[in-house]
Amino acid sequence: MNPVARWLFAAALVASTAACVTINIYFPAAAAEKAADRIIDEVWQLREGAGSAPATPPAAGDAK
């Protein structure tokens, strides 16, 4: 390959490596909070219909 193409290719490699590092250190805090809330709803059974149905039928309480 000619020198210009080689240089461009090297630059692209460096750029993509830097991009990978950027992605790696990024923690999706909002998505993690959403995931946590979904699991907490299910484990503590805070919301009907969140995840699998509870083993015992929910008492049809007045949800006012």
Add this chain to the structure above:
Amino acid sequence: MKSASMPSGSWAGRLAALFVGLALAFPVHAQGNLEIDTPAISALRKTMQQRHAQLAPLYASGAVGIAADGTVSLRDAAAVPLAQRAQANAAVAAENADRAALYREIARANGHPEWEAEVRRTFAQRWLERAQPGWWVQQGAAWSRK
């Protein structure tokens, strides 16, 4: 080899394809939901949900509290009748083992095992915030009743 005879124009094409690929890959990584529906995570969610029936009265009595580090803690063993103390201890230990596995599995399922500590921190904060009135929660080192 085929590529050796290619004109340099095809390198520009490859570069363009590389950049387009990167541009497409970025948003996919940067947003959206975390994966929490793998078989391992689903199994943990299910056992934790079932165990909650056993733990809920312990939270309510204050025997077990929601700790600041994303675990639960037997903070007042005296609140549990002696005959049930071993059982309560076992439930707390099993719950904490499942929680540790849950945080690890979520980080792994999303391709970033190194996120485990941050997943744990996020959960710790949400468990505390969503604890029900009357439950004991740990903030910093101090316990307080919600």
